[in-house]
Amino acid sequence: MRSATIKDVAERAGVSLKTVSRVINNEPSVHARTREKVQREIDALGYQPDPSARSLRSTRAYAIGLVYDNPNAHYIINLQRGVLAACRSSGFGLQIHPCDSSSPKLADELRELVHRSRLAGLVLAPPMSEQPALIHALSAAKVPFIRIISAREDPADGSPCVYVDDRxxxxxxxxxxxxxxxxxxxxxxxxxxxxxxxxxxxxxxxxxxxxxxxxxxxxxxxxxxxxxxxxxxxxxxxxxxxxxxxxxxxxxxxxxxxxxxxxxxxxxxxxxxxxxxxxxxxxxxxxxxxxxxxxQATEDIARHAAQRLIGDLQREANGEPIDSRNEGFSPELVVRGSTAPRHSAPSGRGARRKPAT
Known part of the structure; x- marks a missing residue:
């Protein structure tokens, strides 16, 4: 069976293609009842907007990038899942971009990535998100981004971020x-x-x-x-x-x-x-x-970061003020079997003791 198209949604909802487009883009000018009717048909047909095609038809971009450099595969997988979940719920595409955070040409690389791939913005994972020179370069180039950073509280430096209280x-x-x-x-x-x-x-x-x-x-x-x-x-x-x-x-x-x-x-x-x-x-x-x-809820942290970025992009496109509140997360202690009360002073390397009974 062929995939549903925006034309199919418009015909079933009895509205114009432009109205369906406005609903997909979450524009505020659509009446609530009309929005509900269109969304019902989108769900019934299982229609999924093509971010690439939307970008070609519009002056706006409908894809974001995830930029990371981290040896921890599990962290990266959860990061990707979180950002992808936010993109799917908003009809945005996602481009994953691993890179070398120590490269002296990283800012140029990311500016070129955004231009070449027509990305609406970037989710910056550590350690790129914590490099002042890179943040300054992207801001000067007017590249929208959000940072995932380690901090005790909202850094209040003017740039959007999701912060994690590792300390x-x-x-x-x-x-x-x-x-x-x-x-x-x-x-x-x-x-x-x-x-x-x-x-x-x-x-x-x-x-x-x-x-x-x-x-x-x-x-x-x-x-x-x-x-x-x-x-x-x-x-x-x-x-x-x-x-x-x-x-x-x-x-x-x-x-x-x-x-x-x-x-x-x-x-x-x-x-x-x-x-x-x-x-x-x-x-x-x-x-x-x-x-x-x-x-540490890495998937939730990444999802919230992507949602914030996409929300800011949509609000800016609709002429609405951007949300300036940054969100914080606090990892929670989980006690398992690898820790126990200290029984006696540890002996030298390789020395054995009577095992626990």
Missing amino acids: DAAYAITEHLIQLGHQRIGFLWGGREHRSSQERYQGYADALKDYGIALDRKLIVPGDYTFDDGFRGARKLLALKDRPSAIFGSNDEIAAGVLAAAHSDGINVPYELSIAGFEDSPFSKQSWPALTTAR
């Missing part, structure tokens, strides 16, 4: 470990180009300070948001003479690498070593024991 969630994880009796808590960084890494580290450091625990630099290991860096970082920490009794990985991939390193050394988790991650990715649920983590 507060990292504080909650560290506090959870401290309240279990852990004093020596290792911390494994994610990529330093991501502000989320700094925010998660700061939450860790703030919790130690508030509980009167001295920050030990030997317990802090740089790295990236990968399983391999989690494994390597954990091996360094577990080789210490006075090794930590708990390790906080900046994301779940890192924490899963820590868990693998502990298993390879015959260390019982959580009896001898508590482990926590961040994000609540499949790694956290599929590990054994399952990982204590912070649930």
